[in-house]
Amino acid sequence: MAQPADDAKSVPPTISTRTNLPIPTTDIPIARATLLAAQKELVEINTDELRRSVVLSRIELCMTALAPHKSLPVEVISRIFTLCAPGGVELDDLSGPSYSTLGRVRHSRPGKGKDIRLILCQICCRWRTIALDTHKLWNNVKINFGSHKIARVLKLLPIWLGRAGESTLSLHIDGRTDDPRVFSIVSTYAHRCHALVLEDLQLDNPFFELPAGTLRRLETMCLVGAYRYNRDLPMLPTKLPVLDGASLLRSVTLRSFSNAAEPFILHLPWQQLTSLYFDNTFPTPSQYYSILGECENVGQARLDVFPSSIGGTIERRSDVEIALPSLHTLELNTDVLGDAARFFHSVALHALVDLKISLANDYDSTIFDVRCFPSLQRLSIDEGGRASQMDLEAWLRACPAAVDVWVPGHCMQRVLVDQIADGRLLPRLKYLVLDAAVPAYIIAALESRQRSTEHSTIVEVGFTGSEMTQWELESSERMRIARLRMVGVYMAVSKNFARVSGEIGKLARLNAQQGRDPFALGNENKRG
Structure with missing residues (x-):
C-alpha cells in the first residue's frame, strides 16, 4: 500500500x-x-x-x-470567442441561467443557456474570465418591447452592456409599445452606438428630439416606420438636430416609411453615405431625384421606385441627369421593366457592376429604350414580370460587358439564342440562367461558341421552370451535353438556382459522381 x-x-x-x-x-x-x-x-x-x-x-x-x-494566448481565445458569437443577443428571449451568470461567482452547468456567451462563461474559470473581459461579446443587443419580459430585460440590460466596457454598441430596439422606457434606453446608450436599429418608429417619437451630437459615433442606422392609415401624422421640421454631428454615418436603411415622412427623408445626410437602402418605402420619383442628386458617394443601394399613381409610369427627369459615380451595386424594385428603363434614363451609372431588378407586375405594352451600362458585369431580372423578346433583347444589348446574366422566368427564343451563339449578344457571357427553352437551341449555341476562339466564354447554363424537370433528352442530345462537359461547359435544369457563379457546374459534377443525371438537378438547389 x-x-x-x-x-x-x-x-x-x-x-x-x-x-x-x-x-x-x-x-x-x-x-x-x-x-x-x-x-x-x-x-x-x-x-x-x-x-x-x-x-x-x-x-x-x-x-x-x-x-x-x-497554451493559447488570451488574445487568441478572445478572438475565437468573438467569432463564435457574431450576432446580437435577444435579451427578451434569453433563457437558462439568469443574469447573475454575468457575475464572477455563480456557476451553473454548461449548455443550459441559449446564448453562446453564457455557455462560454460556464466552461471553466479561465474561459469565464476571458469571456467577461472580451468587450465585443457584449456590445450587440436586440430588445423586443412587445415581449412580456420587459422588467427582466430592463434589469439585465445595464449588466449586459456593462460588460462592453467603453466599446461602441450595436443596439436593435423593437419599440412596439408606448412605454417611455424605450426612449430612456435610446437616450442613455445612443451616444455609444455605432449601429442603431429602431423598429415601429413614429414621426413623433422622442428619438427625433435627441440633442445634436448624440449620434457622433453612429455608422449604420436602420429606421423602421410604424405608420397607421387614417391617422394624422405630425410633420417633422426640415432640420433634425439628432443627425447633426453624425459625421461617421455611412449606411442608412429606411423601411416602411410613407410619403408623410418627406421632410425627414429629404434632409438626411445623403452626401456622406456609402450605402442606401429603401425597403417598402416609396418616395415619389421626383423625391428620389432630389435625394440621389446628393448621393455622389453611395456605392451600394436598394431602391423602391414606383409610379406616383396606380397605372401610371415613372416620369423622366427633364433637366440635367444625376451622376452617381461611385454606385457599383444596385437592387431596384419597381413595377415593370419600362419603369426601370425610364428611371435609369435620368441617372448616370457608369460605374455600375451589379444590377438586380425585381418586378411587381406583369409585362406592360409601353415602348421604351434602355441606356447602356458600359461597366455592368452582373444582370439579374427576376420572374415577377414577363418580358417580351424585344424588351429582353434591349436589356441584354445594353450590357455589353455582362459576364453573369440571370433571367429566370423569362423565356429566350431562338433569335436571341443565335445572337448569343455568334457573339453579337453578350460577347463576354460566362454564366446564364433562363426559363424554359428548347435544349437543342442552347446546345447548338454552346457548340457554336466553342468552335469560335473569340467567343468561347460560356461555362454554365441553367434552365428554370417546373416543366423543365420533366423533359426527356434524346440520346444524341445527352452525348452532346457530355462532350460540352468534357471541355468545361455545364448545363443543368432546376426549379431554382442559387445566384452564385459556379453552382451549376458544381452540382452537375456532383450528380455525375453519384451516378445521377447531371443535367436534371431537380429541387436540390435552393435559390439564394
Whole structure:
C-alpha cells in the first residue's frame, strides 16, 4: 500500500491539481516527462488494479495540464470567442441561467443557456474570465418591447452592456409599445452606438428630439416606420438636430416609411453615405431625384421606385441627369421593366457592376429604350414580370460587358439564342440562367461558341421552370451535353438556382459522381 502513496507524491506540485490556469512555461518539460513515464509504466502494469488507477489518475492530471487550449494566448481565445458569437443577443428571449451568470461567482452547468456567451462563461474559470473581459461579446443587443419580459430585460440590460466596457454598441430596439422606457434606453446608450436599429418608429417619437451630437459615433442606422392609415401624422421640421454631428454615418436603411415622412427623408445626410437602402418605402420619383442628386458617394443601394399613381409610369427627369459615380451595386424594385428603363434614363451609372431588378407586375405594352451600362458585369431580372423578346433583347444589348446574366422566368427564343451563339449578344457571357427553352437551341449555341476562339466564354447554363424537370433528352442530345462537359461547359435544369457563379457546374459534377443525371438537378438547389 506504500507504493501507490509514493507514486502520488512523485507528481510535481505544479500539475498535482486540476487547475484551469495554463501550466507555467518552466513546468511544461516536467509535465511532459511525467506523462511519458506514466504512460510507459501503464504498459508494464498487468494485474495491480490499485497501482493502475493511480497511474491513470497521474496521466489524466498531466494531460489536463498540457491541454492544447491552455497554451493559447488570451488574445487568441478572445478572438475565437468573438467569432463564435457574431450576432446580437435577444435579451427578451434569453433563457437558462439568469443574469447573475454575468457575475464572477455563480456557476451553473454548461449548455443550459441559449446564448453562446453564457455557455462560454460556464466552461471553466479561465474561459469565464476571458469571456467577461472580451468587450465585443457584449456590445450587440436586440430588445423586443412587445415581449412580456420587459422588467427582466430592463434589469439585465445595464449588466449586459456593462460588460462592453467603453466599446461602441450595436443596439436593435423593437419599440412596439408606448412605454417611455424605450426612449430612456435610446437616450442613455445612443451616444455609444455605432449601429442603431429602431423598429415601429413614429414621426413623433422622442428619438427625433435627441440633442445634436448624440449620434457622433453612429455608422449604420436602420429606421423602421410604424405608420397607421387614417391617422394624422405630425410633420417633422426640415432640420433634425439628432443627425447633426453624425459625421461617421455611412449606411442608412429606411423601411416602411410613407410619403408623410418627406421632410425627414429629404434632409438626411445623403452626401456622406456609402450605402442606401429603401425597403417598402416609396418616395415619389421626383423625391428620389432630389435625394440621389446628393448621393455622389453611395456605392451600394436598394431602391423602391414606383409610379406616383396606380397605372401610371415613372416620369423622366427633364433637366440635367444625376451622376452617381461611385454606385457599383444596385437592387431596384419597381413595377415593370419600362419603369426601370425610364428611371435609369435620368441617372448616370457608369460605374455600375451589379444590377438586380425585381418586378411587381406583369409585362406592360409601353415602348421604351434602355441606356447602356458600359461597366455592368452582373444582370439579374427576376420572374415577377414577363418580358417580351424585344424588351429582353434591349436589356441584354445594353450590357455589353455582362459576364453573369440571370433571367429566370423569362423565356429566350431562338433569335436571341443565335445572337448569343455568334457573339453579337453578350460577347463576354460566362454564366446564364433562363426559363424554359428548347435544349437543342442552347446546345447548338454552346457548340457554336466553342468552335469560335473569340467567343468561347460560356461555362454554365441553367434552365428554370417546373416543366423543365420533366423533359426527356434524346440520346444524341445527352452525348452532346457530355462532350460540352468534357471541355468545361455545364448545363443543368432546376426549379431554382442559387445566384452564385459556379453552382451549376458544381452540382452537375456532383450528380455525375453519384451516378445521377447531371443535367436534371431537380429541387436540390435552393435559390439564394
